[in-house]
Amino acid sequence: MPLTVKDMMEAANAVVARIEVDQAKALIEGGALLLDVRDMVELQQSGRATGAHHIPRGMLEFRADETLKSHDPELRKDRAIILYCAAGGRAGLAGKLLKDMGYDEVYNLGGLADWVNGGGETTPA
Known part of the structure; x- marks a missing residue:
């Protein structure tokens, strides 16, 4: 039976933990990479x-x-990676991909709005 997006999201959410901004900030202070997986237009x-x-x-x-x-040398398997996109879907799928590729410590922050609403700063385009 072919996979659906729902199937892929369920699989991703089962292995990639969703975290809050305060957790992300603490991880970043410890050296984690905050990774934006949105398209350049976004x-x-x-x-x-x-x-x-x-x-x-x-x-x-x-x-x-x-x-x-x-x-990309910023991607290291000994470094935590925190992903975000516009709403969290692509970040979850990207996290599962990284897990499948051997990256152990991978988190889904959700979307850019989650970052902003949690007090995270932004840099304009």
Whole structure:
């Protein structure tokens, strides 16, 4: 039976913990990477969480694979990664992908609005 988005989201939510902004800030202070997986157009429209690194969801596999020249050195398997997108769906799916690729400590912060509503600062585009 083919997978549906609902199936994929349930699988992602089962393995990627959802965290609050205060938890994210504490992890970031300890060296975690805050990763924005939205598309570039979204960043241009609404900016990003201050200090966030950006890798679009569609490129994540290529940036996360250490065997490729396109690997992003900010992605390390010994570093916690906190993902966010617009509402949390892509962040969850991206988190599951990273888990499948061997990244152990991966969290879903939700959306940029969650960051802002939790007192997180943003940087304009």
